[in-house]
Amino acid sequence: MLQGKTILLGVSGGIAAYKAASLASLLVKQGATVEVVMTENATKFITPLTFEQLTGRRVMVDTFDRNYTHQVEHISLAERTDLIIIAPATANVCAKLAHGLADDMLTTTVLACKCPKLIAPSMNTNMYENPVTQDNLQILRRYGWEIIEPASGRLACGAVGKGKLPEPEQILEHILYQIACDKDFAGKKVLVTAGPTQEALDPVRYLTNHSTGKMGYAIAKAAMLRGAQVTLISGPTDIQPPPFVRVINVVSARDMFDTVARCAPEADFIFKAAAVADYTPTAYQDNKMKKSDGALSIPLSRTQDILKYLGTTRKKGQIICGFSMETENMVENSREKLLKKNIDMICANNLKQPGAGFGVDTNVITIITPTDTQQLPLQSKDAVASAILDKAISLI
Numbered sequence: 363m364l365q366g367k368t369i370l371l372g373v374s375g376g377i378a379a380y381k382a383a384s385l386a387s388l389l390v391k392q393g394a395t396v397e398v399v400m401t402e403n404a405t406k407f408i409t410p411l412t413f414e415q416l417t418g419r420r421v422m423v424d425t426f427d428r429n430y431t432h433q434v435e436h437i438s439l440a441e442r443t444d445l446i447i448i449a450p451a452t453a454n455v456c457a458k459l460a461h462g463l464a465d466d467m468l469t470t471t472v473l474a475c476k477c478p479k480l481i482a483p484s485m486n487t488n489m490y491e492n493p494v495t496q497d498n499l500q501i502l503r504r505y506g507w508e509i510i511e512p513a514s515g516r517l518a519c520g521a522v523g524k525g526k527l528p529e530p531e532q533i534l535e536h537i538l539y540q541i542a543c544d545k546d547f548a549g550k551k552v553l554v555t556a557g558p559t560q561e562a563l564d565p566v567r568y569l570t571n572h573s574t575g576k577m578g579y580a581i582a583k584a585a586m587l588r589g590a591q592v593t594l595i596s597g598p599t600d601i602q603p604p605p606f607v608r609v610i611n612v613v614s615a616r617d618m619f620d621t622v623a624r625c626a627p628e629a630d631f632i633f634k635a636a637a638v639a640d641y642t643p644t645a646y647q648d649n650k651m652k653k654s655d656g657a658l659s660i661p662l663s664r665t666q667d668i669l670k671y672l673g674t675t676r677k678k679g680q681i682i683c684g685f686s687m688e689t690e691n692m693v694e695n696s697r698e699k700l701l702k703k704n705i706d707m708i709c710a711n712n713l714k715q716p717g718a719g720f721g722v723d724t725n726v727i728t729i730i731t732p733t734d735t736q737q738l739p740l741q742s743k744d745a746v747a748s749a750i751l752d753k754a755i756s757l758i
Contacts, residue, residue: 460498
């Protein structure tokens with residue numbers, strides 16, 4: 363997701379410097395060009411050679427290194443950098459950056475950069491909580507830096523508290539949020555439903571379906587990366603929620619309907635990807651099971667149609683996308699549903715087609731609008747989510 367991007371990874375002299383190697387590796391795997399700048403103290407914890415092997419790029423430490431080209435290296439690097447991440451950032455480096463000091467390769471380069479800047483403080487708890495450090499971090503926020511809050515736990519010094527460098531995967535999420543995608547959904551509010559619902563039969567058993575929520579979660583993450591303010595209403599799933607997304611967990615179809623009805627009026631885009639149970643048990647309050655010919659008889663009543671509700675109560679300018687899973691006459695049945703529900707687009711797939719449907723990381727869908735039909739090839743659900751968002755925003 364970072365192809366063509368240049369990331370400046372600043373590493374300062376803390377014990378957590380070893381985690382920066384993993385971060386460099388993750389960034390390279392995302393396609394980024396990673397330029398590592400280390401302070402002299404950082405080289406006492408981890409060698410420049412480690413980063414050079416991971417990135418394929420020469421590590422910069424000394425501002426006055428004569429082995430650089432004729433260009434002023436810190437200025438040249440600043441001009442080609444798309445994002446700066448300082449991880450770990452010691453209290454000393456935070457203080458220098460907050461007050462514009464430039465006395466080494468890292469601080470002089472950062473001072474010359476106009477790109478987005480992230481910093482991940484990592485230090486002893488007392489140092490982190492010291493009012494001077496907190497004031498310095500507040501100054502950095504005022505100058506446009508994003509502060510990645512340290513984690514809590516046992517520190518290298520033996521103390522227990524806040525000050526641990528977050529895991530590299532968490533830092534990567536902050537970087538992707540900043541520069542992975544164009545922010546064409548900036549200022550837009552997106553509502554996504556995902557996952558199954560569960561309808562209790564008794565305290566032990568429930569009715570549900572095979573939905574995993576992967577498609578809805580992929581849409582929520584893609585919209586977030588494109589700058590949207592995302593609310594994800596999720597049925598029970600095993601998926602880690604995407605970062606920077608408001609998640610509302612629900613269980614039953616009634617919970618889903620009530621939550622959607624409450625959140626929908628504020629949304630500019632709605633993607634109803636949840637596979638809500640069509641029916642709910644109605645006669646189990648007394649916990650009595652009725653049997654007929656050895657089979658369990660379950661009195662059911664139909665749940666409220668969320669998509670139809672959205673189509674009939676929509677606000678002006680709102681774009682609504684539904685999903686249709688069919689086993690035959692996919693396009694015809696889905697287009698009929700599109701018109702009947704009064705929505706803008708519907709994403710249809712055939713459950714019998716390999717690579718589509720529940721429980722897999724790929725999908726094969728056809729995007730249907732009142733005026734056209736677009737068939738997508740087999741691809742990852744992340745790629746499908748991006749295509750769905752492309753189509754949705756084109757309808758504005």
